[in-house]
Amino acid sequence: MVSRIIKIILVAIGAVACISGGVLYAMFPKIIKAKIEEQLILANGTTTYENWKNIPIPMYVRFYIFNVTNPSDFMNNNAKPIVEEVGPYTFKINRKKEVIGRNEERDTVQYNEVNTYIFQPEISAGTQDEMVYVVNAPLQGIAKIATKNIPPLIRPFFMPLLSSLLIHYKEYVIVKRKIRQLLFDGYEVRLLKDLNKSASRFVKIPPLLPNNTFGLFYGKNATSGGTFTVFTGKSNSSRFTLIDTWNNKRFLPYWSSKYCNMINGTDGGQFPPHTTKEEILYVFSTDLCRSLNFEYEKEVNIKGIKTNRFTIPAQFYAAPVANPDNQCFCSNNQSCLNGGVIELTTCKRGAPVVASAPHFYQASKQYLQNVIGLKPDKTLHQTFLDVEPMTGLVLNARKRIQLNIDVKRTPELESLQSINDVLIPLAWLSEVSQFSLPASIIIIFKQS
Known part of the structure; x- marks a missing residue:
């Protein structure tokens, strides 16, 4: 995509320079702009379109798991969890867009992007068969839904039944699992089969x-x-590559207002050309069920090419008391979480999943103080995009997200009687993409 654009630009500049000399030098930016806009179109037969469908930029995702090193003390003695980060477990992502339709009147193209993850043992810290102690996410989900949905009249009968089932199936707050089970392979939660049968006498349990x-x-x-x-x-x-709809909808169904349900921006790999430092760039994340906003931080050179680094501002994660715009992201308006985290319960089947930056970077100190072993570091844990302003191409990016489980003490359940309320990190991931440009193209970028 870039090579074709730059070759045309170079030819145009050379021709104009030979004919007009210095008189028309001031016209070069306009010529460059026009040539870029001619090429940055998702049209059949163009290099831009082919590279957009079959993405040439190598992308990897690195998973880090939080191993709980004091499971017994945490479960039985009200101790703070002590975690140790293990990893990375690295996967290459092969991305391909499958185009399924076009709308010529709206100038849109519709597609599904299929991502295939391939484990890379040679650049991983260990094998996927390693065992770790982690917070039991399914247990917390079951407890949360039972606490919220079981009517008061039924609770005295249902909760003891649930408590005995948890003990029978050894569903404790901390469980030992393989890395592969926590990531793509998964593991069966056998309790759920019996729970659905037993609970049907009292209440319908959602899947x-x-x-x-x-x-x-x-x-x-x-x-x-x-x-x-x-x-x-x-x-x-x-409007190049800006999202018009997702799943044929212009608004999400998860949040409590139209504002929070807006679908803004691109998928994060490309932005419209001629981006400026003053712009706010938006990226829609299906993982976080919302759009992220990025603001300019500083200039960054990538092999001599000037790019603008855009990062997620602290206001994005701020609690509603500091940023009222975030009020509609609370599932419970009476008890919103503190700043630095994103509650995902409403878009994750009611599961108590909370997202944040890794190691609670930019988060409330409360979350950091309740877990021992975390060390937030901007260099390691910040999400950023390095955007070449002329083309809007992202030449370097890091998407870093931590998934936490909101653990609640539940006196009616024996497995959850001796713990404190705490937000425990389960894992964090870093998506890494960096555009590999030939030396000849780098030279032209430097001169533009």
Whole structure:
């Protein structure tokens, strides 16, 4: 994509320079702009379109798991959890867009992007068969739904039954699992089968897990994250690759207001050309069920190419008391979480999943103080995009997200009687992508 654009630009500049000399030098930026806009179109037969469908940028995702090193003390003595980060477990991501339709009137193209994850043992810290002690996410989900949904008249009968089932199936707050079980392979939560049978006498339990199986990315390998419709840029280059709809909807169904349900921006790999430092860039994340906003931080050179680094501001994670715009992201308006985290319960089947930056970077000190072993570091844990302003191409990016489980003490359940309320990190991931440019193209970028 870039090579074709730059070659055309170079030819145009050379021709104009030979004919007009220095008189028309001031016209070069306009010529460059026009040539870029001609090429940045998602149209059949263009290099841009082919590279957009079959993405040439290598991408990897690194998973880090939080191993709980004091499971007994935490479960039985009200101790703070002590965690040790293990990893990374690295996967290469092969991405391909499957185009399923076009709308010429709206200048849009519709597609599914299929991501395939391939384990890379040579650049991983260990094997996927290693065992770790982690917070029991399914247990917390069951307890949360039972506490919230079971009517008061039924609770005295149902909760003892649930408590005995948890003990029978050895579903404790901390469990020992293989890395592969926590990531893509998943593991069966056998308790759910008996729970559904037993609970049917009292109340209908909503489906908690697909196939009664839990894994952070279970069922997501070689699958699509939904159907996207984006603008081609043909009639308006400023809308190039911006999302029009997701799953044929212009608004999400998860949050309590139209504002929070807005779908803004691109998928994060490309932005419209001629981005400026003053702009706010938006990226829609299906993992976080919302759009992220990025603001300019500083200039960064990538092999001599000037790019603008955009990062997620602290206000994005702020609690509603500090940023009222975030009020509609609370599932319970009376007890919103503190700043630095994103509650995902409403879009994760009621599961008590909370997202944050790794090691609670930019989060409330409360979360950091309640867990021993975390060390937030901007260099290691910040999410950023390095955008080449002329083309809007992301030449370097790090997407870093931590998934935490909101653990609550539940006196009615023996497995949850001797713990404190705490937000325990389960894992964090870093998606890494960096555009590999030939030396000849780098030289041209430097001169533009």
